[in-house]
Amino acid sequence: MRLLSTLALSSLLALAPLVAVAQQSYVNIEQRLSAEQMQATGLDALSSAQLALLNKLLSQEQAVVAQQVEQSVRDEQKGKPPERASKEPISSTLKGSFSGWSNGTVFELANGQRWRVTEGSLSLGKGKTQQNPKVTIAPGLFSGWYLQVEGQNSSAKVQRLD
Structure with a gap:
């Protein structure tokens, strides 16, 4: 911080x-x-x-x-990126264990950024977790940013918190 x-x-x-x-x-x-x-x-x-x-x-x-x-x-x-900020995807890893997401889930990345899920849900299933998985956060086609965890097909719409 x-x-x-x-x-x-x-x-x-x-x-x-x-x-x-x-x-x-x-x-x-x-x-x-x-x-x-x-x-x-x-x-x-x-x-x-x-x-x-x-x-x-x-x-x-x-x-x-x-x-x-x-x-x-x-x-x-x-702590918001400027409007004219680069729309390049962000690659990092999630800190800690990952078992899915739902609206409101907050993820902290290894690069220090924090993102909150605003749309979408995913569950890896009972007892299934990943440690520090790689993630990509990319801009959507029209608006917003989307988080994708390596190895998962689903993505979550996210909003940067800091």
Whole structure:
């Protein structure tokens, strides 16, 4: 758990400069570029109305980016993967013994992640268990994540807890 807290803090510190930049108030394009740059880009030929519209559009875009960065930071603080996070499957092993799952079952992986079953059930049968089985958690076709234990045909829809 301490490792997760350290990783979350590291992620937050890494994102802090992005948040600071995204939250800065918009500076008009003609104040950011030199006269030579304005001329080289042709922006000096814009009418005042066109320049005002360009600044408005750039300001709105900056506001959207700031919102997205802030949401990413909030998600990181909650331990959720960012929306634009890689949708690559996660391979690990379950900690301890495994005999199946039902709604609400929480699994802890060797990599420290915790996942809760939100849909599905499986029972290996009385007295049958596996120790530290390999698992893959992969994104669904349309939404959600699905856990599959090596050697089992069924999968469970899961939600990350940390």
